[in-house]
Amino acid sequence: MKExxxxxxxxxxxxxAKPGSRISLKGWVRTRRDSKAGLSFINLHDGTCQDPIQxxxxxxxxxxxxxxxxxxxxxxIEVDGELVESQGKGQSVELRASEIRVVGMVEDxxxxxxxxxxxxxxxxxxxxxxxxxxxxxxxxARVRHALSMAVxxxxxxxxxxxxxxxxxxxxxxxxxxQMFRVSTLDALNPPRTEAGEVDxxxxxxxKEAHLTVSGQLNVExxxxxxxxxxxxxxxxxxENSNTSRHLAEFWMIEPEIAFADLAxxxxxxxxxxxxxxxxxxxxxxxxxxxxxxxxKPGLIDTLTHIVExxxxxxxxxxxxxxxxxxxxxxxxxxxxxxxxxxxHERFLTExxxxxxxxxxxxxKGIKAFYMRLNDDEKxxxxxxxxxxxxxxIIGGSQREERLDVLDQRIDEMGLPKDEYxxxxxxxxxxxxxxxxxxxxxxxxVQFSTGMANIRDVIPFPRAPKQxxx
RNA sequence: UCCCCGAUAGCUCAAUUGGUAGAGCGAGCGGCUGUUAACCGCUAGGUUGUAGGUUCGAGUCCUACUCGGGGAGCCA
Numbered sequence: 001m002k003e004x005x006x007x008x009x010x011x012x013x014x015x016x017a018k019p020g021s022r023i024s025l026k027g028w029v030r031t032r033r034d035s036k037a038g039l040s041f042i043n044l045h046d047g048t049c050q051d052p053i054q055x056x057x058x059x060x061x062x063x064x065x066x067x068x069x070x071x072x073x074x075x076x077i078e079v080d081g082e083l084v085e086s087q088g089k090g091q092s093v094e095l096r097a098s099e100i101r102v103v104g105m106v107e108d109x110x111x112x113x114x115x116x117x118x119x120x121x122x123x124x125x126x127x128x129x130x131x132x133x134x135x136x137x138x139x140x141a142r143v144r145h146a147l148s149m150a151v152x153x154x155x156x157x158x159x160x161x162x163x164x165x166x167x168x169x170x171x172x173x174x175x176x177x178q179m180f181r182v183s184t185l186d187a188l189n190p191p192r193t194e195a196g197e198v199d200x201x202x203x204x205x206x207k208e209a210h211l212t213v214s215g216q217l218n219v220e221x222x223x224x225x226x227x228x229x230x231x232x233x234x235x236x237x238x239e240n241s242n243t244s245r246h247l248a249e250f251w252m253i254e255p256e257i258a259f260a261d262l263a264x265x266x267x268x269x270x271x272x273x274x275x276x277x278x279x280x281x282x283x284x285x286x287x288x289x290x291x292x293x294x295x296k297p298g299l300i301d302t303l304t305h306i307v308e309x310x311x312x313x314x315x316x317x318x319x320x321x322x323x324x325x326x327x328x329x330x331x332x333x334x335x336x337x338x339x340x341x342x343x344h345e346r347f348l349t350e351x352x353x354x355x356x357x358x359x360x361x362x363x364k365g366i367k368a369f370y371m372r373l374n375d376d377e378k379x380x381x382x383x384x385x386x387x388x389x390x391x392x393i394i395g396g397s398q399r400e401e402r403l404d405v406l407d408q409r410i411d412e413m414g415l416p417k418d419e420y421x422x423x424x425x426x427x428x429x430x431x432x433x434x435x436x437x438x439x440x441x442x443x444x445v446q447f448s449t450g451m452a453n454i455r456d457v458i459p460f461p462r463a464p465k466q467x468x469x
Numbered sequence: 470u471c472c473c474c475g476a477u478a479g480c481u482c483a484a485u486u487g488g489u490a491g492a493g494c495g496a497g498c499g500g501c502u503g504u505u506a507a508c509c510g511c512u513a514g515g516u517u518g519u520a521g522g523u524u525c526g527a528g529u530c531c532u533a534c535u536c537g538g539g540g541a542g543c544c545a
Binding site: 031033034035036037039040041043054056072073086087088089090091108109110111112113114115116117118119120122123125126177178214235237239240241242243244245246247250251252253331341342343391392393394395438439440441442443444453464465466 | 470479480481494495496497500501502503504505506507513514535536537538539540541542543544545
């Protein structure tokens, strides 16, 4: 784009341009420092890279006194000038301004919510519309994008098809927690049946409908036709969870592979995590250096180590054994047949192995009906990928492809078999062994950036009592 | 939802056993300087989260609520 006869470039491109180039930059002021030698330094960012660029504004600019000396953090400007090698330390190049046009001033600098000082993440969450202007949240936005693209690229390179599974579901049987209702009925005065219950036959879909808690059941149908598929979409859980790693609305990646068993599934999970971490370290080196320096020292080493070394695989039964034999005092006793507590998972990843661990073959009693029953008839072919600091980042399994075994599991758990008619059809017509997993995208971003709270790695977090913006 | 902790200036925090609110940063003005977490001076800025209660007197004690943090459960 041309502006005043000078080419407008992104700041990340400006850093790569040759000194002597005449360019135009547009962005938002981060800081302004004046020198009585008759010039001001303006740090300008436009979101295209971690570092702001330094603008040098001499006092011979016509609007120096009237406007430039009044620029504050947050003001938007356009700058034409010549890229020159910097005389000062701290940056290689800077833009010597020949013209600065003020696009938007900050109305009241005294109350601008993200002034040039350190702010707590809790506070910035309250100004989520302005926090992307800070270096941390700009970096998070770029990392989110990079990870999203890496996920798609990973699957595309392996001939997986991206399947758009529905957001609204009328299955009341997905069994992954509380669901949000979707309805057009009058909530204050819904139609009633003769028995006095809400008559959902009169609702939009003719039956109860909810927001999806997982795309898995739907994506299995495409897996059993296209062989390798995945979904990557919004997912909703109405659980009253108040933790640093749960959201009511989050994005989940769910691949599903046909003619595959749990070992194939675990390999896919490992390959995928390594691919996206490596891609992130390569493509967003600037932001990762920032997270490593300011958010979580050692982050880059941790991710590099994960990329370079094989994941540990450990059956649940052996994990229980390790926990029982450890001298560590746990608040909850470890017993075969019960789910591991957070403290147990943390011990394994953070103290015992100090690396990600894939736990496999859990007792059937604590896992979902669709997970394939192992030959011991006590465990199922399930896996959890546990990482230090966060815990479960991936949950997956080989699916039960044998109709008689699936039916037995549905009965055992007291689930309504009729509701699963189309899911059961997959086992009646050309069934195949298949497997898949769910990766919580925000947990991936959390782990990749070292951010402590999941509400800070999604632009506008939804959680209990939190739906502002 | 449960347990623990917290809420004081735009932001981050102080304020002895209950006795009428202070600093730093940010902001405005001035000084100094090719500056970059700049530095120095001055100024403005607060019904102490909300609603009750105890007391001569409450930022401080009590109760409820709201919101936030840490941990737990549910999970991704």
